[in-house]
Amino acid sequence: xxxEGTRKQLEDAHNASLQAVSFPRQLFKTIRRIHFSEGSLPxxxxxxxxxxxxxxxxxxGWYGDDWIYMWNxxxxxxxxxxxxVAVDRPFSAWIYILxxxxxxxxxxxxxxxxLGLRWLSVFLLWQILRIIWPQNxxxxxxxxxxxxxxxxxxxxxxxxxxxLHFATxxxxxxxxxxxxxxxxxxxxxxxxxxxxLAASLGIFGIEYFMGFELLRPVLVWMVLRDEAxxxxxxxxxxxxxxxxxxxFAAFTIWRVFIFSFPTYGPELLxxxxxxxxxxxxxxxxxxxxxxxTVVYGAWRYxxxxxxxxxxxxxxxxxxxxxxxxxxxxxxxxDIGGEGQKKSWLASWPVQAVLLGGFSLAAVGWPFWVxxxxxxxxxxxxxxxxxxxxxxxxxxxxxxxxxVRPKAQVVILSGLVALAxxxxxxxxxxxxxxxRTLQTYFWQMAWRMPGLQEGTVVISDxxxxxxxxxxxxxxxxxxxxxxxLETGEMAYKYFDMSTRVGSPLPGLEEGLTFSxxxxxxxxxxxxxxxxxxFYQAPGCMxxxxxxxxxxxxxxxxxxxxxxxxxxxxxxLMDGRSTPPRILGGEPAHDWCYYYTKAALAQQxxxxxxxxxxxxxxxxxxxxxxxxxxxxxLPFVEGYARTGDFDQALVLTDVxxxxxxxxxxxxxxxxxxxxxxxxxxxxxxAEMKRALGCSS
Numbered sequence: 001x002x003x004e005g006t007r008k009q010l011e012d013a014h015n016a017s018l019q020a021v022s023f024p025r026q027l028f029k030t031i032r033r034i035h036f037s038e039g040s041l042p043x044x045x046x047x048x049x050x051x052x053x054x055x056x057x058x059x060x061g062w063y064g065d066d067w068i069y070m071w072n073x074x075x076x077x078x079x080x081x082x083x084x085v086a087v088d089r090p091f092s093a094w095i096y097i098l099x100x101x102x103x104x105x106x107x108x109x110x111x112x113x114x115l116g117l118r119w120l121s122v123f124l125l126w127q128i129l130r131i132i133w134p135q136n137x138x139x140x141x142x143x144x145x146x147x148x149x150x151x152x153x154x155x156x157x158x159x160x161x162x163x164l165h166f167a168t169x170x171x172x173x174x175x176x177x178x179x180x181x182x183x184x185x186x187x188x189x190x191x192x193x194x195x196x197l198a199a200s201l202g203i204f205g206i207e208y209f210m211g212f213e214l215l216r217p218v219l220v221w222m223v224l225r226d227e228a229x230x231x232x233x234x235x236x237x238x239x240x241x242x243x244x245x246x247x248f249a250a251f252t253i254w255r256v257f258i259f260s261f262p263t264y265g266p267e268l269l270x271x272x273x274x275x276x277x278x279x280x281x282x283x284x285x286x287x288x289x290x291x292x293t294v295v296y297g298a299w300r301y302x303x304x305x306x307x308x309x310x311x312x313x314x315x316x317x318x319x320x321x322x323x324x325x326x327x328x329x330x331x332x333x334d335i336g337g338e339g340q341k342k343s344w345l346a347s348w349p350v351q352a353v354l355l356g357g358f359s360l361a362a363v364g365w366p367f368w369v370x371x372x373x374x375x376x377x378x379x380x381x382x383x384x385x386x387x388x389x390x391x392x393x394x395x396x397x398x399x400x401x402x403v404r405p406k407a408q409v410v411i412l413s414g415l416v417a418l419a420x421x422x423x424x425x426x427x428x429x430x431x432x433x434x435r436t437l438q439t440y441f442w443q444m445a446w447r448m449p450g451l452q453e454g455t456v457v458i459s460d461x462x463x464x465x466x467x468x469x470x471x472x473x474x475x476x477x478x479x480x481x482x483x484l485e486t487g488e489m490a491y492k493y494f495d496m497s498t499r500v501g502s503p504l505p506g507l508e509e510g511l512t513f514s515x516x517x518x519x520x521x522x523x524x525x526x527x528x529x530x531x532x533f534y535q536a537p538g539c540m541x542x543x544x545x546x547x548x549x550x551x552x553x554x555x556x557x558x559x560x561x562x563x564x565x566x567x568x569x570x571l572m573d574g575r576s577t578p579p580r581i582l583g584g585e586p587a588h589d590w591c592y593y594y595t596k597a598a599l600a601q602q603x604x605x606x607x608x609x610x611x612x613x614x615x616x617x618x619x620x621x622x623x624x625x626x627x628x629x630x631x632l633p634f635v636e637g638y639a640r641t642g643d644f645d646q647a648l649v650l651t652d653v654x655x656x657x658x659x660x661x662x663x664x665x666x667x668x669x670x671x672x673x674x675x676x677x678x679x680x681x682x683x684a685e686m687k688r689a690l691g692c693s694s
Contacts, residue, residue, distance in 0.1 A: 066160035071474030117166035124173035137333025149419035152298030171202030211363030264370035302422035317421035324413035352397035359390030447595035450574015469495035531565035539591035590621040597633035609637025628657030663692035
């Protein structure tokens with residue numbers, strides 16, 4: 001017979017098993033009882049924006065044209081932006097005049113501000129969609145959420161440059177919202193119109209969003225759906241649009257006929273004049289290709305395999321999916337107004353597709369007329385900005401039609417999770433880019449502690465993909481001429497790979513040239529060139545036509561300038577350091593000791609090279625595989641100070657990669673040093689082993 005204690009144990013085990021089985025059910029019921037009101041949606045937008053763009057803000061710096069903008073502020077102050085933007089967008093200075101005195105020469109405030117502008121654009125778009133479709137809170141919320149994480153635009157980390165774009169987008173959306181509210185609230189018509197008109201002036205700052213102005217009468221027409229008289233409805237729509245149309249017409253006349261096309265010409269108009277049929281066919285193909293890119297291609301692009309941190313990306317995407325699913329399932333949007341009409345034209349998916357399609361057609365002209373590229377690769381993904389609202393509307397409408405209602409939240413949560421994971425990968429790219437930039441310019445400062453004024457630094461194939469040489473020229477000046485107070489730059493940086501043809505007037509000595517960008521100019525000579533080469537994971541090298549060190553894989557464009565490279569442009573006693581924004585001096589690694597040894601070799605300071613070599617050896621630092629030429633300064637340093645044993649050891653290591661440079665080096669040592677017969681024989685034996693000709 002079973003004892004009382006055993007029976008109780010069995011009952012406890014049975015009850016525990018029942019609880020274990022029922023726990024998921026109870027958890028599911030508890031989750032189902034959670035409700036999120038419509039007022040919670042802005043917080044959901046904020047969460048999506050932070051997950052997509054906010055995680056790496058402490059690890060981001062300045063990218064692309066950020067350096068040009070901030071150098072302008074460093075030299076001229078906030079007032080200098082008036083001249084800085086005069087060449088292409090003369091009414092865009094306002095955002096920088098307002099922000100730079102507040103944020104100064106720090107990166108993180110611009111990134112936070114950019115994050116706030118991004119969230120505000122989502123919130124304003126949502127408010128507009130709520131006015132247009134008050135009965136479709138769920139779909140409009142979804143469209144705004146997809147807009148928040150849209151994967152097509154990937155330059156969010158370039159904060160200084162793009163605060164102009166998002167500030168203008170926010171002004172445009174606010175202006176549209178104010179116009180629609182003035183239609184809804186006739187009693188506040190005048191005040192809202194004043195605010196709306198003031199905000200609409202933002203298009204004078206940048207032309208990206210001018211196509212939104214063509215949407216206004218369509219949006220008012222949709223808001224006035226209860227107006228029975230169609231003529232009256234049309235009249236009210238046009239009257240509401242009229243003051244904004246005047247602003248739009250004034251901008252168009254100024255931009256096309258007065259200010260004209262300072263950077264990109266009206267290629268489409270030229271084509272229509274010369275070959276109308278070909279131009280129209282080309283335009284049609286371009287429009288269809290761009291629509292496919294923004295509606296479908298951007299999301300397909302987000303599916304590409306993560307390059308790094310795969311586990312973190314998967315975990316972040318999975319967590320985002322679960323949070324998004326939990327929110328969407330339990331979100332209860334407010335439904336206002338009367339029920340929808342039953343005609344197919346009045347159904348939300350049809351209206352959303354029509355409005356989204358019209359939006360894609362309207363916003364493209366600032367890019368199609370001058371033939372500005374639109375694709376998903378840097379830097380032309382910026383052209384997708386005005387297309388994002390229409391693309392997200394169409395996507396939600398398609399999901400609303402072809403996916404069963406219960407599965408829609410799964411699909412949309414999956415899209416949000418996919419986009420957040422993609423932006424995480426994109427953030428890693430910018431984090432690594434910033435680290436590479438820091439490494440590049442700290443090595444430059446170590447190897448070249450000072451430069452003679454007027455030096456033209458030439459490089460090629462640098463491992464920086466979010467910068468051009470116009471972007472890096474300010475940074476070179478910031479390092480070597482931080483007190484500069486004029487637009488005449490003291491130094492110029494040219495990256496040969498970013499230019500079609502050489503930026504130099506020729507490859508002869510003594511040719512003068514001038515190169516300007518915005519409100520700055522550099523005047524120099526081919527007699528003042530200094531060629532450098534950097535290929536990670538190796539260290540930065542200065543190319544010396546008289547030296548023994550010519551690294552492997554130097555691009556032909558740099559070899560062509562080798563005879564112009566003057567290492568005497570380097571000032572040995574300089575004390576220049578990268579600006580504070582690049583962070584403090586990093587921990588000394590192999591490249592620190594190599595660049596300092598190369599500098600000492602240039603100065604003939606052999607004892608310093610030995611000390612550097614001993615310090616590097618004590619810490620276990622060695623050159624990366626394939627960069628044995630980086631041992632050459634140490635070989636000569638040890639040889640010149642009489643430590644032939646260590647010099648020969650390093651020669652054996654360097655021989656794998658250094659090439660004929662070792663022979664040249666040892667010949668120079670043989671001719672310059674005081675050697676006894678034993679040393680001469682050892683050198684001769686070593687040169688025979690290397691295959692040196694003499």
